[in-house]
Amino acid sequence: MxxxxxxxxxxxxxxxxxxxxxxxxxxxxxxxxxxxxxxxxxPFLLKILSIAKALPLQLHPNKDLASKLHKENPKQFTYDNHKPEIAIAWGHFEVFAGWMPTSEIQALFDSLPPLQKFLPNKQAKCDNETLRSVVETKLKPSDESIKECQRELREIPRENYGKHTYVLDILPRLQDQYSIEDPANLVVLLYVPGTPPPLFSTMNFLTLPASSAIHVPADCPHAYLSGTIAERIARSNNVLNTGFCPRASRTNISLFTSAH
Ligand SMILES: [Zn+2]
Structure with missing residues (x-):
């Protein structure tokens, strides 16, 4: 509205x-x-969202990038404004947003060998550039390698996931809602880079009870999974979608990985 x-x-x-x-x-x-x-x-838009199926994995560019994109491609980026969001939960709300601490994602990579193929040259430590390349590698693999990685993840014992066992519970839902070939399955569950610190991180999985709220700033990747929310956003509809959407809409992977 x-x-x-x-x-x-x-x-x-x-x-x-x-x-x-x-x-x-x-x-x-x-x-x-x-x-x-x-x-x-x-200056703002109000949305009431009832989310039965995961919304696209996305981020909204900051003001500088939005203004540049609007100049270059006004058809896709219809306004030169940023689009930070505040979402207020009306009931149980599940969301992936932002990055987890480096140490936690490092531990995930160490204990989940199927992910190690996404690390360039099997490096143990990564700088920002390496991490960007990890996200890009995860967003652009062939359908077959996305499937294979998820098959291998399912075979790893539950206890190896530590406090991230939600991966095993959420993965079948996401595969069912989109497809096993959707690269966002890998990115939201076992995500990637940010500006320092942390250097090595994965997306935070949050479940919010009614009346709590989340602020998603510009350039922050997020995917809303389920729930009913009231959302107030800055006046813009600029978005970079990279997963949980049709393949044809995954057009901004390089921008997505370079925006943060
Ligand atoms: Zn959004």
Whole structure:
């Protein structure tokens, strides 16, 4: 809900689009401060989401990148703004967001040999560039190698997963919702890099009870798995999707891995 020109809200009474109503009544509806700061538009969008199936693994570019992408490709990136999000859970809400500490992902790689093939040259330690290459390797492998990695992961004893046994519970659901070939299966569960620190990390898996909230800043990878939420986001629909979406929509893998 908002005055963004893509799918704008409309007046129930007249059918007039919200941006036209706001345009004609800026002073009353927005106030001077808001007009000065945000240029006479409603600065946020409100969404109510009921998530039965995982939403795409994505991130929203920061202001500088959004403005560059908008200039280069205004059809795909329709506005030059960033899109940080706040999501408030209305019930049990499952989400992957951001990175876990280096030490934990390092331990995962050590105890789960099928993942080691994604490490360039089998290096034990990685710098940022190496880590970016790990994510890219995970997002771009052949269907067959994605399948093979998940088959091997299933064969590893539960106790080797330590506190990450949720991997074994979530994986079949994600495979069922999208396909075993979706590379996001590997990325969300056993993810990757960030700016220092940490150098070596994986995505955080969170389950939030009703009334709790999460803030997802610009450039932060996230995938919402299930739940009903109210979401307030900055006025933009710029997004880089890389998984849990049709193959044709996975067009921004290099941008995704270089944005953070
Ligand atoms: Zn998002």
């Amino acid at each position: 908002g005055d963004y020109p893509v799918l704008p809200a409309k007046s129930l009474k007249s059918g007039v689009e919200l941006h036209k109503i706001v345009d004609e009544n800026k002073e009353q509806l927005l106030g001077q401060k808001c007009i000065e700061k945000f240029g006479g538009v409603i």
